[in-house]
Amino acid sequence: MSWGTTSVLGNRDAARYLTGVLVSGFGTAAMLLVAGIWVKDLTGSSSLAGLLTLGIWGPTLVAPLIGVLADRFRRRPLLIWLHLAMAALLPVLLLVDTAARVWLIFAVMVAYGVSFVLIDSAEAALVPAVVPDELLGDFNGLRMTVNEGMKLVAPLAGAGLFAAYGGHPVVLLDAATFALAALLLTLIRVREAPPPPPEPWTRQLAEGLGHLRRHAPLQHLVACTGAAMLLIGINGALAYAVVDDGLHRPPEFNGVLGTVQGVGSLAGGLAAGALLRRLGDRRVTAVAAALLAAGLALRAVPGVVPVAAGTLAVGVGAPLVLITVWTAVQRETPNLLVGRVSATVNTLTFGPGTLAVLAGAGLLELVDHRVIQLIGAAGAVLLAGWALRGGPRAASEGPRPAAPQGPPAAGPEETGPPPATPQTAAPGAGTAERG
8 A cells, every 4th residue: 555545544534535435436326327227117218218327417518607606605515515405305216106207317317417516526626625735646546446446336236226126225325325425524624714705607617717728737638638538438439349249248248347447447546646646647647548548459359358458458547547637626726716627627528528429339330349449549649649748847747755745846847836825725624425
């Protein structure tokens, strides 16, 4: 276990936060799977079950508009109320017993999607209060590792509960995890300055977008991440073609490959903090792109071993690129702007991946999946070079010390992080993960 991981786990409030991630991540992963199964079971329609995903992730496309709210309130009270609101809303699904009430599932899942955007934005602003700057990468890596770990076990448990007792027990489980997350938030100590008087919504939105335009290194990193997520989205769209046409296996074999990718994500999450300290943002992004290139190329080979190895490589690369950009946003953005900037970055990074799923599915009708994978691999190689060469040097670029020594001195090409003020980061703690 690395120094960074040990230091994060030794922080009482950080440990409480990660406990909340563990418990609530279980409820989330179970509920998101069961919602689709529930719709399919009641209606018999695969298209309606698939459309549920749009309700959950659709709000991400307008995240900049929603994220402004995260900067209008104190973040910890906002998070507590969001978790309690979802804990109160989810039991509405106990009314669902026929196809005529399936609309309730869609309505609650849209609310789920909006809560995702707000919770992520508020947490991004509150997390720097729980750990020092040099441990942000480790903390974000641990959070993703715990979430990915839950995705390996919770869907199976949720499906088992649904098969035995229907959707109602899963609803109650998820509501309980939201309530537990709210409780953990009340136990974590954090000092927050009062938010400034609210400004016009459009002005606040423009300030968040303006920060990205003015901050060239962060803008470059976000662009690289968006390109990486586009490649990952195309890879996801080809999943069934790889299994069917490439390996001649039944569709259920995607479950095996999903587990392999999950294991890779666990490894990537655990390694992220140490890699960021040693290599810096641009080099870690380049490493992630190189892993994607290798993974996409291997998944074009018609054999179980190379496809599994490629899937593992994609699993390691995906969290590395995401943790890098999340950590950079927290380091390089004034705290008053973190909520709206984080929401904007989520749209710019996850939006291309969402569109790539549609593009990949369309390309499959015209081009063999192996050709698409190899073109994607070539694109990932170019992305690795762009990550290394393009854009000015970031403030967090370059090796970091192995132990907390205070913020590094700004070099001739670097801009140090802003000083800690009531408007940037205050000592205290983080927050529990969403339910």
